[in-house]
Amino acid sequence: MRRTLSHRILLLTVAAAALVFTPAAAGTADPDAFSAGRNAAAWSVHARLPDARTPAAGPLIAAHRGASKYAPENTMAAFRLAETMGANFIELDVRATRDGRLIALHDETVDRTTNGKGRAGELTFGEIRRLDAGGWFSPAFRGERIPSLEEVLDRFGGGIGLILELKQPSAYPGIEQALARLLTERGLDRPERGRIIIQSFDTGSLRRVRELLPNMPIAVLVRPRQRVTSRDLAEYRKFADAVHLPGASARKPVIRRIQSCGLSVMVWNIHGERQARRLLRYGVDGILTDDPLLLGR
Numbered sequence: 001m002r003r004t005l006s007h008r009i010l011l012l013t014v015a016a017a018a019l020v021f022t023p024a025a026a027g028t029a030d031p032d033a034f035s036a037g038r039n040a041a042a043w044s045v046h047a048r049l050p051d052a053r054t055p056a057a058g059p060l061i062a063a064h065r066g067a068s069k070y071a072p073e074n075t076m077a078a079f080r081l082a083e084t085m086g087a088n089f090i091e092l093d094v095r096a097t098r099d100g101r102l103i104a105l106h107d108e109t110v111d112r113t114t115n116g117k118g119r120a121g122e123l124t125f126g127e128i129r130r131l132d133a134g135g136w137f138s139p140a141f142r143g144e145r146i147p148s149l150e151e152v153l154d155r156f157g158g159g160i161g162l163i164l165e166l167k168q169p170s171a172y173p174g175i176e177q178a179l180a181r182l183l184t185e186r187g188l189d190r191p192e193r194g195r196i197i198i199q200s201f202d203t204g205s206l207r208r209v210r211e212l213l214p215n216m217p218i219a220v221l222v223r224p225r226q227r228v229t230s231r232d233l234a235e236y237r238k239f240a241d242a243v244h245l246p247g248a249s250a251r252k253p254v255i256r257r258i259q260s261c262g263l264s265v266m267v268w269n270i271h272g273e274r275q276a277r278r279l280l281r282y283g284v285d286g287i288l289t290d291d292p293l294l295l296g297r
Helices: 005-018 036-046 076-084 125-129 149-156 175-185 203-212 230-236 252-260 273-282
Strands: 060-064 089-096 102-104 161-166 196-200 218-221 242-246 264-268 286-289
Touching (some): 060 076, 076 089, 089 175, 102 175, 196 242, 203 218, 230 252, 252 264
Parallel strands (some): 060 089, 060 286, 089 161, 161 196, 218 242, 242 264, 264 286
Antiparallel strands (some): 089 102
């Protein structure tokens, strides 16, 4: 069923609100980061949120797989550290185990980031929980486990924002329904209860999420070297609220064209401060980075 224009505007407002950060997490703003018009819009959107606080002008920082420069990716240690470092959002990857539990894991297999081997979808949650997911990074993190999504939501839901990426969702039939159930059970399907964005490269999966969670901000991930056409943007607007670009594709005209269609823009795979500040001058809405301290927060 096609959403009404008023519903569309509501969803865009929710997404924009999710892309506004608060003084509790903010650092010193780059005066060139946003134009006066974008700052005014941020103030207006944020004022509509429950328990509204005055936003500072500046970039949204999402900790990619947690503070993965300093701690093993997609672990509770990395997520807690991102929160401590003042990130506005934690970004994490979501896959499913053989017995249908949702977990935080980037790769299709556990080989790279644990002391085990095998595809996540062929292992039970119990088997995965016995693996060491921290020792590969540093002996200081030995004993870290791959967390369940329930664990992440129960610890961080309703606090710091979460960007949940569905990884290869076609390999896990029903993953969208499982995700919707976990969020709904905790009341996190309502934007006023928690700042959550769902992202994926799989637009078919995102369309299913939109049907299951009509008020959830959704972002389309763009692959490196993928050209985003006007036809693409017209399709994205039917079910999504944002486009998340790789750093190499984030040129100023591309960013402005996406935003002119009413879609927010975040940029991922950002590692250097110089690159980050250039993107902020281009007017991006946020940055996904392994280093939440990239801009000196």
